[in-house]
Amino acid sequence: MVKAADRARNPARSSVWLENGDRRAARSGGGPAGLDRDRIVAASIRMLDEEGLAKLSMRKLATELNVTAMSLYWYVDTKDDIIEYAIDTCYAEIDLAEVDSAGDWRDRIKVLALAYRRMLVRHPWMSPCAGQYLNIGPHAIAVGSKIQEAVRASGLPLDRQPSAMSAVFQFVYGYGTIESQFQRRANEAGMSQDDFYGESIRAFRDDPRFVEALEPIAEILDERASHGTVSDIWDRDFDYALEVLIAGIEVMVERSRSDRPAE
Structure with missing residues (x-):
């Protein structure tokens, strides 16, 4: 050891x-x-x-x-x-068989991203450990290999594939970290996520000192408050953000093809 x-x-x-x-x-x-x-x-x-x-x-x-x-x-x-x-x-909680049966590279990325996010939320201590340890155990390497396979299948040039992996999975890492820590704070306060979120929003929206600063984002805050539960908001924002990232990869694939010199 x-x-x-x-x-x-x-x-x-x-x-x-x-x-x-x-x-x-x-x-x-x-x-x-x-x-x-x-x-x-x-x-x-x-x-x-x-x-x-x-x-x-x-x-x-x-x-x-x-x-x-x-x-x-x-x-x-x-x-x-x-x-x-x-x-x-x-x-090892990430089901790689499910990834293999997911379909094309887009679906595989979605399955991997969602499974990774859920794993981070289940285990809030994982996020701070990611940068402290090498993450080179057999299961971590197997997951990394599936990520590489999915991004490679997109058609991106080899030198652009690491950047695409970073765009997607560092986003997932950040998202899962914030989600897990918010859940932890709510638990420590003895509150549900919905109650904790509602109390937090009201705490500064009711404070006159924040009125001017919050004016530019008031519309967004109102929209989020009307959307549903906190869990619904987590899922909605994650799904759409992931679609944006995948669409970005598709655009970059086409751009790389158009940039290739004619033979």
Whole structure:
């Protein structure tokens, strides 16, 4: 496993997935009775979903599993190891068979984007982890490969494909992050998303200090308030934004074809 000191010295090359595969396999079994790495990871995901990244500790995880903290070190060396395994386990929630059966590249992008968004919302701690860890576990790589396949099938030139992937999936990452954190704030306030949103909007719309600043966007705020539930708004805006991005890829495909020199 990756030692904490190794991560501190060389974070760009530190990942549990870069360790020798035989050693990883050896550490995944043969430990204390009734405990294995899959069980540890499943418990860690439950704790992360319920309490967040900051509150995960080896001691609390051991208590959750009803084992000693030392028992965990048979399978992992650090909390970072656990988080890396948890990240990859969450990527496995994206149904790649559904992607394969979706149809053309547009439909595949839509299926991937929606599944990625839903995964981020289910696991609010995933977003801050994306930039802290290498995301090179087998499930993460499999999802990345499906994204590349879908964008490649659009017909974009090779040098433009990474930009298109970024446009779509960094949008999804940002959207899912905002959605998940809004849901978290509402939960912490003991309110539904609808009540939390309504109270938040009224808090500044009723404040005279914001009247002038809000005048240019009042029409938009009124439209959103009349559309339906917060969940409806999340879905509507996401679907349309994704259509805009896909339409943009289509335009750029045609532009690249017209820019090619005649043979």
